Amino acid sequence: MRISKGALLVVLAFTVPLIVELRTVLVWVNIDLSVLESAALGLVIVGLVVVWAFLPEREDDRQERDDDQTDGDVPNGN
C-alpha cells in the first residue's frame, strides 16, 4: 500500500467533487462530455487511484512507513 486504507477512502471521497465539476471545466476548452462519459471518466480516475494506492512501495519509503503501521492496517476488531 502506498497510503493507508483510511487515507485512500478520503482521497476517493475528494475525487468526487473534482469529477463532478471536471465536466464544467472541460466545457471551457470546448470538450463536451455527456453524463455517461463523465461517469465513465470518473470510474477510470478512481480505478487509477486505487491501482496506484495498492502498488508495492518503493524501498526507501518502507523504512518510515513501518513505524506507522497502526495508522492504516490496524485490524478494526469487529
Next chain:
Amino acid sequence: MTQSTESDQSDQIREIGHDEYDPVGTLALIGLYFLILVLLWFFMYFVEFLGNEPTVTGLLLSVVGLA
C-alpha cells in the same frame, strides 16, 4: 471489543517542540487555498458578469420586491 478512538501515543515517533517546529506544510496548504480563492474570484467574474445579460437593479425592482 475495545476500540480506542484516540490516536495512540505509540504512533508518535518523535517529539517536536515549539522552536524546532516549522510549519511549511501549512504554508503550502494555505497558499494553495489562497490560489484557489483567487482563481475562483476570476472565474466568478466571467460566470457572473460576462455570462449574463445586464441585471436590472434599483427603483423598479425594489418596489416589486416590496410586494
Next chain:
Amino acid sequence: MAKPTEVRTMSEAGSTYIDAFPAEAKVVRAAFYSSFLALAIGGLFGVVQTLHRTDVYRFMDSADYYTVLTAHGVLLAITFTIFFLVGVFTWAITTSLDRGVEDIRFTWAWYGLMVLGTALVAIPIFAGFTDSIDMSASVLFTFYAPLQAHPLFYLGLVLFVVGTWLAGVDWFRSWLAWKAENPDERIPLPTFMVLTTTLMWYIATLGVAIAILAFLLPWSLGLIDSVNPLLTRTLFWFFGHPVVYFWLMPAYMMWYIMLPKVSGGKLFSDPLARVVFVLFLILSVPTGIHHQYLDPGIAEGFKFIAMTNTMFLLLPSLLTAFTVVASMEHGARQRGGEGYFGWLKALPWRDPVFTGMALAGLMFAAAGFSGMINAGMNINYLVHNTFWVVGHFHLTVGTAVALTFMAVTYWFLPQVTGRALWNRSVALVQVVLWFVGMTFMSNAMHRAGLLGVPRRTAEPQYDGFEFEAAVGSVGELNAQIALGGILLTLSLALFFANVVGTAFNGKSDSLPANGYAETLSGSEDAPLVLDNLKLWTAIAVVLVIFAYTFPILSIVDRGGLFGPDVNPFPVSLDTLPVLGLVLEQYVTTALATAGELTGSIVTEVTP
C-alpha cells in the same frame, strides 16, 4: 521557547469523563441524545424536501412542504446544534476547570427548560400537518412577519432561549467559583472559549427576545393589531447572523482543542485561539444586516457598514484555518510526516474523529468562498434568495458544524456513557459518506442558485419558463441534489446505528482518558488583556450600537413601531386561497405603483 506546557490532569489520572464527573456526564448525555433526536427527525424531513422540490418523488401536498421546511430548519438549526453545544460546553467547563458544576439541580433545570421550549415549539409546527387541530407554525426558521405562528411557537422559542441563558449562568458560576480559588491563573482555553461564546450569545439573543416578546408574541395573541415587518426582520437578523457563530464556535473549539490531540500533536498557539474568539465576540453581532441587502427600507450606507464588519469577520476564520492546519501538521510531523504535502499522509485518516473533523474543515474552506460572495453587497444581488444560499449554509452549519459534531460524538459517546464505540469502521464510512453526499447536494444547489432557481419553494418548476444551465441541464442538477440527499440520509442512518449500538454496548474499562490538546505556545504567551472579558464585551456592545441604532431608528421612523396595517398570514391549507387572493392584491398594487413610478420617472426625465 521550548518549555513544555503543563500536563492536563483530571480528577483521576487516566479516567474517562463519566468516571470523573458522573452527575455531569448524565446531563451532557441527555443533551446529546436530545440533539440526536432532533437530528433524526430534521434529517428525515431534509430528504423529503430534496425529493419533493426536485420532483423526483412527491407524496405530500406542496402546501405541506413549508411545514416540513419549518420543522427541518428549526429542529436542525436550533434544536440539534444548540442541544449538542450546551453538552459540549458543560463538558468543556467541567473538564478544563476540573470541577463539577456548582449545583447539578440548576443544570438539570436549564436542560429541562430547553426541552420544554422545544416541545412547545414542536407542537404547533407538527399540528400544521393536520387540519383537525386548529394550530400551525409554518413560518419557516426565520418566522418573518407577516407570516404568523401559533403563540405556543413563540413561547417555546422564548423558553428555549431562556434555558440557554441559564446554561450560560451555570458556566459563568463555575468560572467565578474557580476564579475565587485560583485568582492568579489564566482562564483555561476551553473555558475562555465557552465564556466568550456565551457573552456573544447574550448580546445576540437580545434582538430575537425583543422581536418575540415585544412584537410577535403579543401580535400572535391578538394583543396588538399589527407589526412592522421590517423591524421584526431586522431584529431577527440581529440574532440570526450571530446564531451561526453560536453553532460555529463550538465546532471551532473542537478544531482547536480536540483536532490537534487526535492528530497526535499540540495546539499551535493558545494566544491565537484566544484572539479568534475575542474577534468573534466583537464582530459577530453588528453584521446581521448583510442578510437584508435586498430589503427595501434600509439605507445602502447601513448595509455597507454591515458588509465591512462581515469582511472583518473573515479574519478570525482565516486565523483559524492557519492555526488548525498548523496544529494538524505538528501532529503529522511528530508521527513521521515529511515534505510540503507528504505530511498529509501521516495523519490518522483511519480515525473517524479526525477524518470527520478534517473533512468538515475542508468543506468549510469551500464555504468560505461562497460566503465571500454572499457578503459582497453587489454580488449578493445575483444570488440573494436563490438556492445558492441554501447550498452555502449546508456547507457551513450542515457540514462544518454538523459533521464536526458527529465526528466528535465518536469521541464523546464513550466518555459520557463509559461504553466503547460500537463500530469504528462504520463511523469512518459515515463521515466520508456525509462529505460525498454534501458534495453532490451542496454543489448542485450552488449551481442551481446561479441559474436563478429560488429557495423556499416547493415546486420551482414554472409554466412557459425554463431555467437554463450553461453546462449540463437543470435535470442533472436536480438528480445530483436528490442523490446527495439520499447519501446524507444513509450517512445519518449509519450515525444512529453507531449511537444506538454504543448505548447498548457493554461497559468498557479500556477507554481513553478524558482530556484535550496541549499547546505548543501556551496561555503564558498570551497578553493578559485577552482575558479581560469586560473590555471585549463593552467593545462588542459599542459596535452593536454603532451598527444598529440608526437603521432601527429609521425603520421605526418610516414604518412605525407597530407598522403599517399588515394582515397576518397563518399558513394552513384552508387559508391558502385567501392567501393567494391577498398576495394577488398585493402584487397588483405593487405593479400598479411600479407602473406609476416608472411613469413619473419617465415624465420627469423627458423634458
